[in-house]
Amino acid sequence: MRSTSQCWLTDMDGVLVHEDRALPGAAEFLARLIEKARPFLVLTNNSIYTPRDLAARLARTGLSVPEQAIWTSALATATFLDDQLPGGSAYVIGEAGLTTALHEVGYTLTDVDPDFVVLGETRTYSFEAITRAVRLIGNGARFIATNPDVTGPSAEGPLPATGSVAAMITKATGREPYFVGKPNPMMFRSALNRIEAHSESTTMIGDRMDTDVVAGIEAGLDTILVLTGSTREADVERYPFRPGRVLPSIAEVIDLV
Structure with a gap:
């Protein structure tokens, strides 16, 4: 049965790629979206990389995605802060994906009396930076984090990610961060605004029940769970909500476009 969706959001890791290899059907799915002129965005909670970096990474796997069709938790965070306090200031723990996104919305990055402490993912967390964040939050800076993921993947095994470091800062300050990325539907709403889409005519494809x-569902989208990533078919029954469809892979989505 063909979908009635005119616009599409799709997760990246576990849906289109796995460990820097394109998953079967991913290239054909993206080609079908372009052929049908369907507005779409590829979403990721990863805040380390800029859309240009991620477009290059996808290109190395054989997937052609223009950088303007990539929406990261860093971009969603920058959009949120620009809405909340245009032209504000932030102390940032993160890498180019996050600092570039904040610069592009006109934010000043500073470690002196910032409006916000913004925590993103980085492979070089330093005790000095975390200590500075704790003291700034204690002095009144508002605490924002790009996403709540507690671990990230690597070739050697899981790495501590944004959510883990956020928990350490929360323990030291007593202040919980506001997480912008998935599973906050805020990230999807900002993505819809980016492509001028409506929730009633948009489908989200993901590999995780607990985020995608x-x-x-909370953003009012149709949802498709593919079984090429984190969630197994047997896991679906454990959740009190269900996706619109459960499909083996992105290859089965092509005919729905």
Whole structure:
């Protein structure tokens, strides 16, 4: 059965790629979206890389995605802060994906009396930077984090990610961060605004029930769970909500476009 969706959001890791290899059907799915002129965005909670970096990474796997069709938790965070306090200032723990996004919305990055402490993912967390964040939050800076993921993947095994470091800062300050990325439906709403889409005519494709699917449902989107990533088919029954469809892979989505 063909979908009635005119616009599409799709997660990246576990849906289009896995460990820097394109998953079967991913290239054909993206080509079908372009052929049908369907507005779409590729979403990721990863805040380390800029859209240009990620477009290059996808190109190395054989997937052609223009950088303007990539929406990261860093971009969603910058959009949120620009809405909340245009032209504000932030102390940032993160890498180019996050600092570039904040610069582009006109934010000043500073470690002196910032409006916000913004925590993103980085492979070089330093005790000095975390200590500075704790003291700034204690002095009144508002605490924002790009996403709640506690671990990230690597070739050697899981790495501590944004959510883990956020928990350490929360323990030291007593202040919980506001997480912008998935499963906050805020990230999907900002993505919809980016492509001028409506929730009633948009489908979200993901590989995780606890982030992609629940946030898609809360944002009012149709949802598709593919079984090429984190969630197994047997896991679906454990959740009190269900995706619109459960499909083996992105290859089965092509005919729905």
